[in-house]
Amino acid sequence: MARLHSAVELEELRAKILASRDPARPCIAVCAGAACDGMDSAAVAAAFLGEVDRQELDGKLEVRTTGCHGYCEKGPNVVVTPGDICYFEVQPADVPDIVAATLKGEVLDRLVYKDPRTGAKSVHMNEVPFYKHQTRLLIGDNPKIDPMRIDDYLAVGGYAALVKALTEMSPDQVLDEVKRANLRGRGGGGFPAGSKWETTRNAPEKTKYVIVNGHEGESAAFMDRAMLTGNPHKVLEGLIIGAYAIGAQKGFMYTRHDMPLLTKHVRAALAQAQDYGLLGENILGSGFDFNVELHFDVGIFVSGESSALMRSIEGNPPEPRPKYIRTSVSGIWDKPSNLNNVETWANVPQIISRGAEWFTSMGSKGSKGTKLISLSGHVVNSGVVEVPMGTPLRTLVFDIGGGVRDGKTLKAIHFGGAMGGAIPAHLIDAQLDFDEMSKLGAPIGAGGLLLMDEDTDMIEMARYLLDFLVNESCGKCVPCREGMQQMRHILTNLTQGKGKQGDLERLEDLAEVTGLSSLCALGKTSADPLKSMFRYFKPEYESRIPGGSGGK
Amino acid sequence: MCEAQIDAIIEKYRGQPGSLIHALVEIQHENHWLPREVLHEVADKLDVPFAQVMQIASFYKTFSLTPKGRHEVHVCTGMTCHLRGAPKLLEKVEALTGLKPGETDTGSRFTLATGACLGSCSIAPELIVDGKHYGRMTPDKAEDVLKRYA
Numbered sequence: 102m103a104r105l106h107s108a109v110e111l112e113e114l115r116a117k118i119l120a121s122r123d124p125a126r127p128c129i130a131v132c133a134g135a136a137c138d139g140m141d142s143a144a145v146a147a148a149f150l151g152e153v154d155r156q157e158l159d160g161k162l163e164v165r166t167t168g169c170h171g172y173c174e175k176g177p178n179v180v181v182t183p184g185d186i187c188y189f190e191v192q193p194a195d196v197p198d199i200v201a202a203t204l205k206g207e208v209l210d211r212l213v214y215k216d217p218r219t220g221a222k223s224v225h226m227n228e229v230p231f232y233k234h235q236t237r238l239l240i241g242d243n244p245k246i247d248p249m250r251i252d253d254y255l256a257v258g259g260y261a262a263l264v265k266a267l268t269e270m271s272p273d274q275v276l277d278e279v280k281r282a283n284l285r286g287r288g289g290g291g292f293p294a295g296s297k298w299e300t301t302r303n304a305p306e307k308t309k310y311v312i313v314n315g316h317e318g319e320s321a322a323f324m325d326r327a328m329l330t331g332n333p334h335k336v337l338e339g340l341i342i343g344a345y346a347i348g349a350q351k352g353f354m355y356t357r358h359d360m361p362l363l364t365k366h367v368r369a370a371l372a373q374a375q376d377y378g379l380l381g382e383n384i385l386g387s388g389f390d391f392n393v394e395l396h397f398d399v400g401i402f403v404s405g406e407s408s409a410l411m412r413s414i415e416g417n418p419p420e421p422r423p424k425y426i427r428t429s430v431s432g433i434w435d436k437p438s439n440l441n442n443v444e445t446w447a448n449v450p451q452i453i454s455r456g457a458e459w460f461t462s463m464g465s466k467g468s469k470g471t472k473l474i475s476l477s478g479h480v481v482n483s484g485v486v487e488v489p490m491g492t493p494l495r496t497l498v499f500d501i502g503g504g505v506r507d508g509k510t511l512k513a514i515h516f517g518g519a520m521g522g523a524i525p526a527h528l529i530d531a532q533l534d535f536d537e538m539s540k541l542g543a544p545i546g547a548g549g550l551l552l553m554d555e556d557t558d559m560i561e562m563a564r565y566l567l568d569f570l571v572n573e574s575c576g577k578c579v580p581c582r583e584g585m586q587q588m589r590h591i592l593t594n595l596t597q598g599k600g601k602q603g604d605l606e607r608l609e610d611l612a613e614v615t616g617l618s619s620l621c622a623l624g625k626t627s628a629d630p631l632k633s634m635f636r637y638f639k640p641e642y643e644s645r646i647p648g649g650s651g652g653k
Numbered sequence: 654m655c656e657a658q659i660d661a662i663i664e665k666y667r668g669q670p671g672s673l674i675h676a677l678v679e680i681q682h683e684n685h686w687l688p689r690e691v692l693h694e695v696a697d698k699l700d701v702p703f704a705q706v707m708q709i710a711s712f713y714k715t716f717s718l719t720p721k722g723r724h725e726v727h728v729c730t731g732m733t734c735h736l737r738g739a740p741k742l743l744e745k746v747e748a749l750t751g752l753k754p755g756e757t758d759t760g761s762r763f764t765l766a767t768g769a770c771l772g773s774c775s776i777a778p779e780l781i782v783d784g785k786h787y788g789r790m791t792p793d794k795a796e797d798v799l800k801r802y803a
Contacts, residue, residue, distance in 0.1 A: 136775040139786030173775030321732040323772030400714035416671045477733040477774035
C-alpha cells in the first residue's frame with residue numbers, strides 16, 4: 102500500500118479501485134455480525150469459498166465476509182448483488198444451490214423471506230418488511246464492505262468527507278456545520294456534539310484529545326459493535342474530521358476486548374489508514390497531524406462513563422470523578438478531551454459531505470438524522486435497525502419488529518438498558534425522540550429497545566436490572582454502592598412473596614436519594630427503571646404488599 | 654503455563670507504567686489467570702507499585718487471580734437472554750457442572766461464568782464455551798453441548 106500525499110492521489114486511487122470492479126459481476130456477501138457469527142456463519146462463508154475453488158469461479162463470482170446486515174433474527178444472512186437478493190438462515194448445505202442460482206442470474210426461492218402470516222415472499226432487500234421501513238444511512242453500507250479492506254470503504258465513497266473537510270473547509274467551518282446539523286450524542290445523553298466539540302476546541306490547553314466510546318456496556322444494545330465491527334473506517338473518518346475541527350493531535354478508540362472480530366477489524370482499519378497516510382503526519386498533504394491509539398475495556402460497565410473511561414485509558418481503575426469541570430475541558434491526563442460514542446462519530450462524514458440542511462431535513466423537531474436501534478426482547482424480528490428520528494414506536498415494534506413473539510400481547514417497551522425505563526403498550530404511538538422519550542420516563546439511552554410480553558413480571562425485571570448494576574458499580578461512592586443494594590434487597594423480598602407494609606415508600610425514598618446523591622450516571626439513573634414502573638405499573642407492585650394498598 | 658510468552662509480553666511493556674492494563678489483558682488472554690509471581694514481575698518491569706497492580710487486577714472482571722478450568726462456560730445474563738430464558742439455562746448449567754458462577758471444579762474441567770452482554774441478543778439465550786457461541790439454547794441442548802468438552 103502506497104502512502105497518499107494529496108486529495109488528488111486519493112481520488113486517483115478510488116477511480117482505480119472502481120475501474121477494477123465490475124458492478125455486474127455477482128457478489129455474495131456473508132454476514133459475520135455478532136448473531137450470525139454465533140450461528141456459525143463462518144462455516145457458511147467457508148463453504149462459499151470452497152465452492153468457488155471447486156468450480157474455479159475466481160473472477161466470475163466474489164465472496165465477501167461482511168459486518169452485520171441487520172436482520173439478526175434470521176441469520177446466518179446472505180445478500181447477493183446485483184439486486185440485493187436476501188437469503189436467510191443459510192446453512193453450509195445450501196451453498197451449492199445458491200451458487201448455481203446466482204451464476205444463472207436466478208433466485209433460489211426456498212431461502213427468501215416468507216411472511217409468517219400471509220406466506221408472501223420477498224426477494225430483494227427493499228421488499229423485505231424488516232428492511233423496507235428503515236432508512237439505512239449508517240448501517241446500509243455494511244453488506245458492501247469487507248471490514249478488513251479499506252479499499253471497499255473507498256469504493257463506496259469513503260474518506261471523501263475527510264478530503265472535503267481538509268481541502269475545502271477550515272476547522273471552524275467544520276465545527277459550524279456539525280453545530281448547525283444539531284447532531285446530538287448517540288451514547289445516551291443526547292447532548293449536542295457541536296457544543297461539546299466547541300468547548301474542547303476553546304479550552305486553553307494546546308494538547309487536546311478526541312475519543313471514540315465504543316464500550317457499549319448497555320445490556321441488549323448491539324448496534325455500536327455492528328457499526329464499528331462492520332464499517333470501522335466510517336467511525337474513524339468521523340473521528341479524524343472531528344479532530345481537525347477541534348484541533349486535537351491524538352485520538353483514542355476505547356472498545357470491548359471480548360469480541361475477537363471487533364478488535365481484529367479495528368486494528369486492521371487503523372493500520373491500513375496509517376499505511377495510506379490517512380493517519381499520521383501531514384494527512385493528505387494538509388499539514389494536519391493525527392494519530393489514534395486503541396484501548397480496551399476489561400470488563401466493567403462503569404468504564405463506559407466518560408470520566409471513568411478516561412481514567413481507564415490512563416491505566417488507572419475506572420472510577421468516575423465529580424464533573425464540576427467537564428472532561429471536555431479536563432479529561433485524559435487533565436487535557437481537554439472530547440468523547441463521543443461510535444454512532445455519533447459515524448454520523449460526521451455524511452454531515453460534512455451532504456451538509457447540515459440535508460441532515461436536519463430528517464427527524465423530529467429536536468432530534469435530527471437517523472438512529473440505530475438494537476431491537477430485541479420478546480420481539481419477532483430482532484436485529485439492528487436504523488430509522489429517522491421521530492419514527493413512531495409502532496413502526497419499530499410492528500412494521501419492522503413484526504410484533505410480539507409466540508402470539509402474545511405487548512406489555513411494555515423498555516429503552517436504555519439497566520438505567521433506562523419502561524412504558525406501557527398503550528403509549529406505542531410515541532415518537533422516537535430524545536426529549537419525548539425522556540419525558541415519558543423511558544429515555545432512548547444508546548438505543549437498546551426491548552419488548553416485554555404480557556407474562557413479564559415487572560418487579561422481577563426491576564430486581565434483575567438492579568442486580569446487574571450492583572455488580573457493575575465501582576463502589577467509590579456510598580449512595581450508589583449502598584442504595585442499590587438496599588433497593589435490590591426489598592425487590593428480592595417482593596419477588597419472593599415477602600413484601601411488607603412500607604416497602605414501596607422505602608423504595609421510593611431510596612430511589613430518590615440514590616438518584617440525587619450518586620457521583621456518576623450509573624448511580625444517578627440506577628433507579629430510573631423502577632421510577633418508570635412506579636409511574637406506569639404501580640398496581641402490580643402494590644399487589645405484592647400484604648393488605649393490598651401498598652402500605653397506606 | 655507458558656512462561657516464555659508471558660516474559661515476552663512483560664518485556665514489550667518494560668518501563669511503561671501506562672501500559673499496565675494492556676500487559677495484564679495480554680497475560681490474561683494467554684494464561685487465563687494472573688499468578689501472584691507474574692504480577693510481581695509486572696510491577697518490577699513496568700515500574701508500577703505492586704499495590705497498584707493488585708488494585709487493577711482485582712478490580713476488573715476480566716482478570717482472574719485464581720486458576721481457571723480447561724473450559725470456560727459462560728452463560729449470558731443480558732436483558733434479552735434473561736427475558737428469553739437465561740435463568741433456567743443457568744440453573745441447568747449449574748446443576749450439570751455442580752458450580753456456581755465464578756467457581757472452578759476440582760478436576761479443573763470447567764469454570765462457570767456469567768455476564769452481560771455479548772450482543773448476540775437475537776440468538777438468546779446463549780451459552781458460550783471457550784469463546785464458541787451456542788445460540789438459542791435450551792436446558793436440554795446445554796447438556797449435549799457440555800458433553801463435548803472433556
